[in-house]
Amino acid sequence: MSTQSDHQSTVSFTTRHDLTFTPTEPPDDHRSFPRDTDIEGVACKQLSGYQTVQGRKRELSCSPGDGYWVVDDAKTVTNYVDEYGDAVWPIPETYTAFDGFERYLGEMDGAGRRYGYGIDATQLEKALRLLTGGGHYDHDAYTLVACGRKPFVLSGPEGVLLSRPGHIARPQDDSQCPERTVTGTRPRSDTEYELAVEEANPVVLDGIERFVETLDYVYNSPISSHTAAPHSTSSFHFFETEAETTVKVSAETLLTVGQLKTHHTDVSVYGGATVDAPHSSTSVDVEWTGPDQYVGDIHRGAPVVGYDVDWETRGGRRRSVLVVRTHRLVERDQLDTSLYVLRSQDQELGCVEHW
Structure with a gap:
């Protein structure tokens, strides 16, 4: 049948x-x-x-x-x-x-x-x-x-x-809104966890997983529940901890965290590379030998969560500078919640002048 x-x-x-x-x-x-x-x-x-x-x-x-x-x-x-x-x-x-x-x-x-x-x-x-x-x-x-x-x-x-x-904007009908389960292992207790989250973008889901595990490992704040950002990138995701405190992080931060490389050898310029400059036919040969801090290290009071490499425009669009950024997850206390933001330390590898 x-x-x-x-x-x-x-x-x-x-x-x-x-x-x-x-x-x-x-x-x-x-x-x-x-x-x-x-x-x-x-x-x-x-x-x-x-x-x-x-x-x-x-x-x-x-x-x-x-x-x-x-x-x-x-x-x-x-x-x-x-x-x-x-x-x-x-x-x-x-x-x-x-x-x-x-x-x-x-x-x-x-x-x-x-x-x-x-x-x-x-x-x-x-x-x-x-x-x-x-x-x-x-x-x-x-x-x-x-x-x-x-x-x-x-x-x-x-x-x-x-x-x-x-x-x-978010539909009024909750049944339309997607719910996914983020699973992983709590670093401190080495126990598995499941967290129901209202999100469908796989990169943001990766960012949530890294955020949850960083809070557990570094800040000893195991997460128990999640509330989605109603208006996406411009809004915040809220997390409740097992200690019944609330922490929040922007969707934009989670998107960035989800795209970061967590091992320095995965950064495209590690060990040397030829990189094409933007808006130019010029290429530059660069070499990055690795970071000063590694993922999980505490630097300036905050944990390193990953690396990325990109071109930055400086000098009124006259210079393009290739940088490797080492990102830290920084806690900021607010009235009733803790806000987590990204801060980066840049290493310049090369530049191209535009005339």
């Missing part, structure tokens, strides 16, 4: 949701879709440049990524939806009801400007007005198919439009 999930795996997304699509040529009016393009195998006409449409509250600026008018056949659209379709999302009955639109989260990303990528009321309204030309609409005649991080599908009597998801 097959289970429901087994049955659904053999039935296409469009069949399960009884979806049909009728692509048409783009309208011959003020909406301009002149450029031929291809979205995951679907032939489209892309919106020309930046255009404005009248929204329910203000004029809305539409970028080329907001409008791809599908000119392919219905079967191709069906195949796209079968491969990428994630949910048939409800469309508000009227424009005045858009304030209550439940955001769709396609992918949470702690490295983005906001909580993640998906569909909010503004993005849906832009797509709907591009498809319909504005004015009233019969919501029963339109279908919205959310496709994760891929462009969503908006279908109606006028035709089919693809539109890229954008940055959205």
